[in-house]
Amino acid sequence: MLKVSNLFVNYGGIQAVRDVSFEVKAGEIVSLIGANGAGKSTILKTISGIMRPKSGLINYNDRAIQNASASSIVAAGISQVPEGRHIFSGMTVQENLEMGAFLHKRSESLTSTFDEIFSQFPVLKERRNQDAATLSGGEQQMLAMARALMARPKLLLLDEPSMGLAPIYIQRVFDIIQMIQSQGTTVLLIEQNAKQALSIADRGYVLASGEIKMTGTGDELLANPQVQAAYLGGA
């Protein structure tokens, strides 16, 4: 579904991503793990068209998208949940969700999408008329994920969805990611929380200093002594 080949991305003179290649197959959860500054967010921003690569190819369903606009990438079926959630404050929960559905042309399809999202996220239904800024951090993360799903993506990109959340919400976020997969959406997940990200992943990649250092199934990486020492607290 998504194939990234020999990707290089720079910030001025800084090489943030170096010769990165990986793929995500339809139906999978793929986790990209790595420490702060490893280049994870830069890769996601490049896939979603917010940044341009210096070189390399990004193929999505056999179409080259590395030079496509962000809006045409969303229209093609890729949505991103950004790091830090970026909820629109001063707007209600429902209005935030509507922003995620800007590509819907027909109001009937919008109504049925709302019904589905509210059945998956009952807390957002309860709070739909509340200013989104008044939600807790965990609820805001639910809203950010639900807003991305309003576009009915085929591939969902998640940038550190568990960051800064209380443990109860961390577990909930990973449960929701599995629910999203079970409903047919493919997921590329970027996380510092390596243990949980690999536990739910079909496959994973370990990124350090802008390069892919290791790959394997989620279970293989969880059992790998180097991964354990560097990312799982020696677990």
Ligand code: ATP
């Ligand atoms: P984090 O978890 O902290 O977001 P990350 O793995 O997502 O880390 P990136 O944010 O992709 O890492 O950053 C990769 C490298 O690019 C780092 O060395 C970072 O300092 C650098 N970088 C990121 N954004 C910029 C920017 N706007 N200008 C210059 N350098 C940047």
